[in-house]
Amino acid sequence: MKMAGFYDESISNGLGWRAVLFVSGCPHHCPGCHNQVAQDYNYGQEFNKQEIIDRICENSILKGITISGGEPLCEQNIAEVVDFINDVKKVRPNFNVWCYTGYTLEQLEERHDEITDKALNSIDVLVDGRFVESQKNPTLKFRGSENQRILDVHKCLREQKIVQLAI
């Protein structure tokens, strides 16, 4: 997997101080995409998991990690993303994990495959859905268009209904 970028700390990619990993490659090609270069699977640098984990460990201010892109949950990236989240949790068990995806939660659940189930079980908050230019709203927090939702994944799975974070 290639990495389009990494922020050691940010407060604009989820609640609280977070590290942010941008993976490369996205199959959605949304018109008006905020990070068009990251649609290319070969963009950026080789993802060095240990180096990123070391950088996270050096920063005591962090409360969580956000995985963005690109598309973290596409077929090409999902296994490495799950492996990364698992390893981050080994060194930071209390970390809160946000993930941005162009898929909806319903589409992910319809996959019925093991790696997607593992991903959903390891993510606390999913910002789901493609960016839709006609629904763009710059006043929204942590999302670009009205159709996108900020989901409490564990509650959604447990209660089998859509539970959005009140942000």
Ligand code: SF4
């Ligand atoms: S899902 Fe995100 S990264 Fe992918 S094309 Fe849409 S806006 Fe761009």
